[in-house]
Amino acid sequence: MIGEMDADSVVGYFRGKSILITGSTGFLGKVLVEKILRVQPDVKKLFLLIRAPDAESAKLRIQTEIIDREIFHVLKEKHGVRFNNFIEEKICPLVGDIIYENFGLDNAQLGELSKDIDVIVNGAATTNFFERYDVAFDVNVLGVKHICAFATKCPKLRMLLHVSTAYVAGEQEGIIPEKPILMGETIKVGTHLDIESELNLIKETMQELKASCSMEKAGRKTMKELGLKRARNFGWPNTYVFTKAMGEMMMELLPMDFPVVIIRPSIITSTFKEPLHGWMEGIKTIDSVVIGYAKQTLPFFLVDLDLIMDVTSSLRNPAPYAILWKSLFRYFNDNPPCTGRNGERVRLKKMRFFSSIMWFRLYMAFKYMLPLEMLRLVNIALCGVFSRVYNELSRKFRFMMQLSELYAPYTLFKGCFDDMNLDKLRMAMKKDNQNNNGAYYFDFDPKYIDWEDYFYSVHIPGVLKYTRD
Structure with a gap:
């Protein structure tokens, strides 16, 4: 049961607290660190x-x-000349890594840290869809295990928050309820997951690679392919969401002596209102469309425009992909990009969209695979004159097809995430004190977001400002 609360009580919760944060150099980590320091300087x-x-x-x-990132500019202005002293006082670097037991800290460090911690936020993860299986397992699975083990050693601990992903649901359709993933549970009917067996498989594969003296590149390829194979064997589309699902299972090892929260973000986009409009880092899934269209280098994209884009819960103020495309087309018509060699503005071309993987593959076969095959035959007839060109084009084609396979589960996703728990939290917040005269902002109700305006006025300009070369 969530009791009634307001913005002041949320801010007050962090007063005097010591918080351990992993993954602070990532996008969400930076947003969290800045937000806490800005709204509660007495942390x-x-x-x-x-x-x-x-x-x-x-x-x-x-x-x-x-600290040097743009998102901290508001905090710098707030503290002025005392900013560096404030950061020095509030932030304590810990040299360590969640892939190791006790994070690699010595006993003295571990003892002091465990006595001081009130809240743990685990945001560390590798989010590469096609990551090496051993690397993803170390961070996303064993890392959670080590976080849980440390949590049990903290006598003052008030809460453990673990950042997962909404896509641990795999490629399910319809309404997807918020529920824990049980140990050993899989998506594919008739399969059962044993995490210890997966760890042993990784160790055995690594030993085989070492025994065969495989080159580093070949070993990397083998481990990447193993991750995808194991993920799909149990019903998940890629190594990232598969290992994140196993990470959630690890949370079951915790004794329930303190609140444990798992949050599952869906598609990550730029900041909406504060501290900066449209701030972001890195090119996320949908941002490749923005960059590609701005440069006029992306003639097509695999997406069903009628499907819901999971930038929020699909049940509350849903945003179909068509809104993104409409905003994109309008923005670049109003603000034509300079993409010519001499900086001249070029005529925008319409982008082709494919609403199914079948139509996409057919298009790629006729548009690219057939000419490639003709080039291969000509190359053979001319004793390899075009070998370099053929190999390069063939590599690009395979890469494009691989990307389409990896992104299709998201751009063609037909599920709707239930957000009942988040809705309860929204209802518990007093609406009359969301902004506190501008001091802080905790209104997280997507119902009040105009998605077309957000993409046109906030997100697309943000992508171009913060991520474009």
């Missing part, structure tokens, strides 16, 4: 677990990869 300490060889290197990473 006791933010311990940021950073992969680095030593403390100085960790401190440098925090400075260059977190």
